[in-house]
Amino acid sequence: MTGPAGERCLVVARGRAGVYHRLTVAAPAVAATARAGQFVEVRPAADQSLLLRRAFSVHAADAAAGTVEVVFDVVGPGTRALAGVGPGDTVDVLGPFGRPFAPPTPPAGNGGGPPAPQTGSRGGPPACLLVGGGYGTAPLFLLAGDLRARGCPVDVLIGASTAARLLEPEACARLGRSLTVTTDDGSTGRRGVVTDPMPELLARARTRQVYACGPMPMLAAVSRTAAAAGVPCQVAVEERMACGTGICFSCVVPVLDGPGEPGGPSSTGTTRMARSCIEGPVFDGAAVAWAELGLAPTGAGVGLAPAAPGLARSVPAARIPGPSGGSTPGREPDPAPDRAGVGERAP
Ligand SMILES: Cc1cc2nc3c(=O)[nH]c(=O)nc-3n(C[C@H](O)[C@H](O)[C@H](O)COP(=O)(O)OP(=O)(O)OC[C@H]3O[C@@H](n4cnc5c(N)ncnc54)[C@H](O)[C@@H]3O)c2cc1C
Ligand code: FES
Numbered sequence: 001m002t003g004p005a006g007e008r009c010l011v012v013a014r015g016r017a018g019v020y021h022r023l024t025v026a027a028p029a030v031a032a033t034a035r036a037g038q039f040v041e042v043r044p045a046a047d048q049s050l051l052l053r054r055a056f057s058v059h060a061a062d063a064a065a066g067t068v069e070v071v072f073d074v075v076g077p078g079t080r081a082l083a084g085v086g087p088g089d090t091v092d093v094l095g096p097f098g099r100p101f102a103p104p105t106p107p108a109g110n111g112g113g114p115p116a117p118q119t120g121s122r123g124g125p126p127a128c129l130l131v132g133g134g135y136g137t138a139p140l141f142l143l144a145g146d147l148r149a150r151g152c153p154v155d156v157l158i159g160a161s162t163a164a165r166l167l168e169p170e171a172c173a174r175l176g177r178s179l180t181v182t183t184d185d186g187s188t189g190r191r192g193v194v195t196d197p198m199p200e201l202l203a204r205a206r207t208r209q210v211y212a213c214g215p216m217p218m219l220a221a222v223s224r225t226a227a228a229a230g231v232p233c234q235v236a237v238e239e240r241m242a243c244g245t246g247i248c249f250s251c252v253v254p255v256l257d258g259p260g261e262p263g264g265p266s267s268t269g270t271t272r273m274a275r276s277c278i279e280g281p282v283f284d285g286a287a288v289a290w291a292e293l294g295l296a297p298t299g300a301g302v303g304l305a306p307a308a309p310g311l312a313r314s315v316p317a318a319r320i321p322g323p324s325g326g327s328t329p330g331r332e333p334d335p336a337p338d339r340a341g342v343g344e345r346a347p
Helices: 030-035 077-083 138-149 198-205 216-228
Strands: 005-017 022-026 041-044 055-059 060-061 067-072 090-097 126-132 154-160 178-185 207-213 235-236 252-256 271-275 281-284
Touching: 005 030, 005 067, 022 077, 022 090, 030 060, 030 067, 030 090, 041 067, 041 077, 041 207, 041 216, 055 077, 060 138, 067 077, 067 178, 077 178, 090 207, 138 154, 138 207, 154 198, 154 235, 198 216, 207 216
Parallel strands: 126 154, 126 207, 154 178, 207 235
Antiparallel strands: 005 022, 005 090, 022 067, 041 055, 041 090, 060 067, 235 281, 252 271
16 A cells, blocks of 8 residues: 555554653554654544544554554543544544655755655765754654664754653664753753754764654754754644644745755745645655744755745635634644644744
8 A cells, every 4th residue: 555544443442652742553554655744633432522633744654563642642532532432442643744754865955845766875874963852752753763774874863841841761772873952941961942052063973864753942943053064954834733634724835936946956936835734744854934834944055935925825714623623823833732842943
């Protein structure tokens, strides 16, 4: 099977990952095809009050066992309902959706999607830095395995507002050759945000590719820091989603437009709205118009034009109700308390 699959799945395990919840389901079709960076949409089968499934990054996929695992934080009715299911219950699972992380590649302008895979590399497999914020670390586990299988040296950098909100730091320590930890409050690791140690890490590890997932302010800052060091950066965004299939336009992200996109040079100076469910959730960090999200990178070398009147931009004509039933706002700042604390200081 190659396309997204819909399954009514048996919950085989439920547990905790620190403050987060872990859910393992028997979903053979999803497990067989899921790739790092993709997501699944899930809701409890018994809960008729939830109109829409909720999106979660694939944290683990075991094709042999036919199981898929997600980790999530309880922030509202959908995740609260999921936190209430247990082994023997059933959940509706749809996926895997979205474009996965692409293999490491040299810097290249891009119309929004992750860079096209490149075969071969000079000087051996490129070193990669994986940056995760809070539960945004979830998709980096699968990715680390893929990169190690390619022979890439992997360094991991994770951050959270406080120690309790780091996702599985002990397991993260086994993902690569080094782990660096930051917390906003200094309760463990280095006090500060994930971008603080990045320049030193990038130089020391001779990093050729950065991958990041976490709250939008963090992704903007990580993209800026990587670009300033001349290192390409792929980001997995967690923009709010409804349909997950490209129909509703609730998940749009502004990306720099370019001829021949995706993969072409971003030279027109205009932006367009990309649906992160089908063109993402993984984007080239240098192609996201962070300024239009109100997250304007200010550092040198990023090459993003500030938002300006008249930018070509196809704003979705209509919004449909968001996952919680209310209207889905446009460029809403990240309100989830666990995620807001993981970002960069005012970018
Ligand atoms: C591609 C993708 C991958 C994701 N991966 C994970 C994951 O691995 N683990 C996880 O815990 N969550 C993940 N999320 C976020 C998750 O989908 C939301 O937390 C969930 O939909 C909230 O549903 P709810 O009904 O519990 O809360 P709602 O009532 O829908 O929302 C409760 C609060 O959370 C905020 N919120 C909801 N969705 C988002 C979002 N996407 N970004 C920022 N704030 C949001 C709302 O504004 C509100 O303040 C992911 C989202 C996407 C799009
Ligand atoms: S979530 Fe509906 S178009 Fe992306």
